[in-house]
Amino acid sequence: MVVNTNPNMVIVGSVAFDSIETPHGKKDKLLGGSAVYSSLSASILAKPGIVGVVGDDFESKYCDFLNSKNIDTSGLIKTEGNTFNWGGKYEEDMAQAYTLHTHLNVFEKFKPTINENYKAVNYLFLANIDPVLQMSVLDQMTNLDFVLLDTMNLWIDIKKDELINVIKKVNAISVNDTEARQLSGEWNLIKAGRLLQNMGPELVLIKKGENGTIIFYKNDYFIAPAYPTTETKDPTGAGDSFAGGFLSYIAKNDGVDFDTIKKATVWGNMVASFTVEEFGVEKLKELTEDDIGKRIDEFKKMISF
Numbered sequence: 001m002v003v004n005t006n007p008n009m010v011i012v013g014s015v016a017f018d019s020i021e022t023p024h025g026k027k028d029k030l031l032g033g034s035a036v037y038s039s040l041s042a043s044i045l046a047k048p049g050i051v052g053v054v055g056d057d058f059e060s061k062y063c064d065f066l067n068s069k070n071i072d073t074s075g076l077i078k079t080e081g082n083t084f085n086w087g088g089k090y091e092e093d094m095a096q097a098y099t100l101h102t103h104l105n106v107f108e109k110f111k112p113t114i115n116e117n118y119k120a121v122n123y124l125f126l127a128n129i130d131p132v133l134q135m136s137v138l139d140q141m142t143n144l145d146f147v148l149l150d151t152m153n154l155w156i157d158i159k160k161d162e163l164i165n166v167i168k169k170v171n172a173i174s175v176n177d178t179e180a181r182q183l184s185g186e187w188n189l190i191k192a193g194r195l196l197q198n199m200g201p202e203l204v205l206i207k208k209g210e211n212g213t214i215i216f217y218k219n220d221y222f223i224a225p226a227y228p229t230t231e232t233k234d235p236t237g238a239g240d241s242f243a244g245g246f247l248s249y250i251a252k253n254d255g256v257d258f259d260t261i262k263k264a265t266v267w268g269n270m271v272a273s274f275t276v277e278e279f280g281v282e283k284l285k286e287l288t289e290d291d292i293g294k295r296i297d298e299f300k301k302m303i304s305f
Helices: 034-042 060-068 105-109 131-140 153-158 160-167 177-184 189-198 238-253 258-275 289-303
Strands: 009-012 016-022 025-032 048-054 072-078 084-090 097-103 123-126 146-150 172-176 203-207 213-217 220-224
Touching (some): 009 034, 009 131, 016 097, 025 034, 034 048, 034 060, 034 258, 048 105, 060 072, 084 105, 123 238, 131 160, 153 160, 172 177, 172 238, 177 189, 177 203, 189 203, 189 213, 213 258, 220 258, 258 289
Parallel strands (some): 009 048, 016 084, 048 072, 146 172, 172 203
Antiparallel strands (some): 084 097, 213 220
């Protein structure tokens, strides 16, 4: 794979081909995966490097595309077999993805190895993978300032102890409302957020889809509404787009305080609002900082009073 930049943030996660069906159509073999969505979102402000695994079917054109977006792919390993493939379907409200198939393929034996170009990078996004692998990544990094972690209900069900051990070591965790309740054991999201903070991270981000994001930072909390897009075609990757956008804003400002975190959350929400307007990563291909800035200006008018 190609060394394209000197990355200032590292993303560890899946690279996949997705087959997606929504009320707006059906698409096969879309470039996807958590590392792809989050790195494309991050590349608008930062220089991300990705760590993942792909198969023989991952043609060079896909790496060429990622490199063209200032994404370093030197941490992307190509091995014999097929790339991870996921198929999902959304009903009319598109609030939940129904999995039609999951073929892990080469991703089943993925063991992330951090290359020398990445080890001293300050900002890390641990996307949704086995918490044992997330811990192995933390052990390989040498100069971290800020780590954002994502997870899912599967790991909360089957590897909760291992997940909690990782949570203790990160600065921030990003979960949806269902995961926050499951992990904390508390239905009320304000109480759930505080309980998650007690596990270790000073920052907790609870994503509520079209209802926005709740942020808990130290003793403060903030509610960021979502941008009310009218063109939702495919929600796949919205959470990873948010995470990539959020962390890239933190990395660009090279510091963490409550004001920066609030702005980063709104930035991440705006990036995600573009992602859902087309299938796969199509909307992220040409998205610019100016596009997001204009949407933030519209958003300010909507919520100011």
